[in-house]
Amino acid sequence: MSVSFPEAPRLVTRDAGRRRVERAMGTMISLFTPDGGASSATADAAFDWLHEVDRRFSPFEPESEVGRLMRGEVATTDVSDDLAEILETAEAVQILSDGAFDIGGHRDDGAPDPTAVVKGWAVVRAGAILEAGGVTRFYLSAGGDVLVRGGHESGVPWRVGIGHPTVPEAVVLVLQADDLAVATSGTTERGHHIVDARTGAVADELLTVTVAGPDLARADAYATAAFAMGHEGLRWVESLPGYAAAGITHEHRLTTTRGMRRYCVQRQ
Amino acid sequence: MTTEPRPPSRLPVRGAIGLALTVGGLALLLSFRVPGVPATDVALALTDEPEATEELIPTATSEPVFAPTAPPAQAPTEAPLEPTPGLEPVTVRLVGAPVAIKWGDVQVAVTLEGDDIVDVETIDLPGDRRSARINDRAEPILREQAIAIDNADVDVISGATYTSRAYALSLQSALDQLGA
Numbered sequence: 001m002s003v004s005f006p007e008a009p010r011l012v013t014r015d016a017g018r019r020r021v022e023r024a025m026g027t028m029i030s031l032f033t034p035d036g037g038a039s040s041a042t043a044d045a046a047f048d049w050l051h052e053v054d055r056r057f058s059p060f061e062p063e064s065e066v067g068r069l070m071r072g073e074v075a076t077t078d079v080s081d082d083l084a085e086i087l088e089t090a091e092a093v094q095i096l097s098d099g100a101f102d103i104g105g106h107r108d109d110g111a112p113d114p115t116a117v118v119k120g121w122a123v124v125r126a127g128a129i130l131e132a133g134g135v136t137r138f139y140l141s142a143g144g145d146v147l148v149r150g151g152h153e154s155g156v157p158w159r160v161g162i163g164h165p166t167v168p169e170a171v172v173l174v175l176q177a178d179d180l181a182v183a184t185s186g187t188t189e190r191g192h193h194i195v196d197a198r199t200g201a202v203a204d205e206l207l208t209v210t211v212a213g214p215d216l217a218r219a220d221a222y223a224t225a226a227f228a229m230g231h232e233g234l235r236w237v238e239s240l241p242g243y244a245a246a247g248i249t250h251e252h253r254l255t256t257t258r259g260m261r262r263y264c265v266q267r268q
Numbered sequence: 269m270t271t272e273p274r275p276p277s278r279l280p281v282r283g284a285i286g287l288a289l290t291v292g293g294l295a296l297l298l299s300f301r302v303p304g305v306p307a308t309d310v311a312l313a314l315t316d317e318p319e320a321t322e323e324l325i326p327t328a329t330s331e332p333v334f335a336p337t338a339p340p341a342q343a344p345t346e347a348p349l350e351p352t353p354g355l356e357p358v359t360v361r362l363v364g365a366p367v368a369i370k371w372g373d374v375q376v377a378v379t380l381e382g383d384d385i386v387d388v389e390t391i392d393l394p395g396d397r398r399s400a401r402i403n404d405r406a407e408p409i410l411r412e413q414a415i416a417i418d419n420a421d422v423d424v425i426s427g428a429t430y431t432s433r434a435y436a437l438s439l440q441s442a443l444d445q446l447g448a
Contacts, residue, residue, distance in 0.1 A: 030424070139423060144427050146424050158423050160422070160423065160425070161424070162427060163427040171425060185427075186427060210427060
């Protein structure tokens with residue numbers, strides 16, 4: 001018997017009060033709550049929010065706001081507050097990265113597609129829903145973009161592994177923090193190339209870039225931009241207050257910015 | 269898609285591997301549990317004969333430039349949970365289903381001692397040139413890495429690979445044979 005992709009894998013969660021996995025935003029969202037609450041009404045609300053994001057901001061739903069924006073039926077100045085926030089984040093990162101990150105640049109028609117920012121933004125909001133409902137310790141992972149909050153337990157931080165680019169089940173670095181957003185970009189886990197929007201060149205200096213910092217939408221966009229920039233991108237992230245980067249080169253060298261070291265707990 | 273609530277386990281979940289993969293937008297959450305029965309009873313419920321793991325001799329390989337962050341597979345970092353007096357943990361080896369990826373099949377087998385993963389073997393990895401180039405480097409340290417991640421006590425992972433998704437699926441199918 002052989003299971004072929006892209007069928008969704010069967011998901012096994014035998015710890016229903018603490019673990020929950022649902023499909024949203026084109027990926028799988030995992031929630032882990034060490035103190036329980038993954039089946040609570042609060043968690044329901046957080047996942048409901050993510051499904052709402054799907055409906056409202058999916059580029060694949062013709063009637064979604066993003067669908068209409070991409071077709072030019074809605075002006076960027078006439079969008080909902082939520083989408084305005086998403087577009088502002090995208091624009092800010094585009095400016096900061098000197099255009100390496102460009103929500104329009106990767107599409108032939110130049111239509112704005114803020115999808116790259118939506119996921120992280122939505123997960124941050126889902127996390128806020130959890131915290132408002134009293135679920136203060138959790139991780140949320142959206143296809144490898146990770147938000148941890150509140151520590152694993154009192155005095156014990158979360159441990160976020162940065163996946164090894166070629167060795168399954170292996171990590172190259174473990175980041176330790178109570179509260180952190182961690183996003184990874186790279187050809188290996190995305191299945192398509194990221195293009196430097198400034199030059200059109202396919203990014204190929206690095207296998208993966210991981211960015212850690214306070215905000216997941218930013219971390220995700222920074223990782224995408226830094227990946228497109230290559231080695232220069234790591235230095236660029238270092239210049240952004242509060243954010244740190246780790247890159248893995250094609251030679252399998254691991255490079256971290258100075259800021260990343262405060263999270264590194266194990267490194268040989 | 270909400271997972272169905274399950275009855276609370278009599279033993280805490282141990283050896284759970286949580287994987288969050290960015291691959292094609294899919295995530296896996298692997299977990300297994302040996303219900304709160306003596307390990308011998310568990311073994312009796314399995315169709316697989318407990319057998320010694322065949323020794324995989326790692327082929328010569330270039331060492332990765334950076335070392336894995338987790339310590340190599342050694343003794344478990346924590347004592348077995350509620351060891352049953354007078355009963356040695358039973359070793360079982362479970363073979364996962366082959367999982368097809370673009371370049372071929374990935375198939376792993378997992379060996380459990382009681383409810384601890386002590387070994388993960390790669391039975392099959394894609395063989396064509398492209399993936400072989402990747403896997404020549406990856407495979408020899410695959411087993412200890414898989415255990416290492418368990419020992420590293422990583423809560424969640426950012427980023428991963430195609431191969432690892434298939435690997436995780438096959439591993440899950442092996443662990444599924446334990447039943448819930």
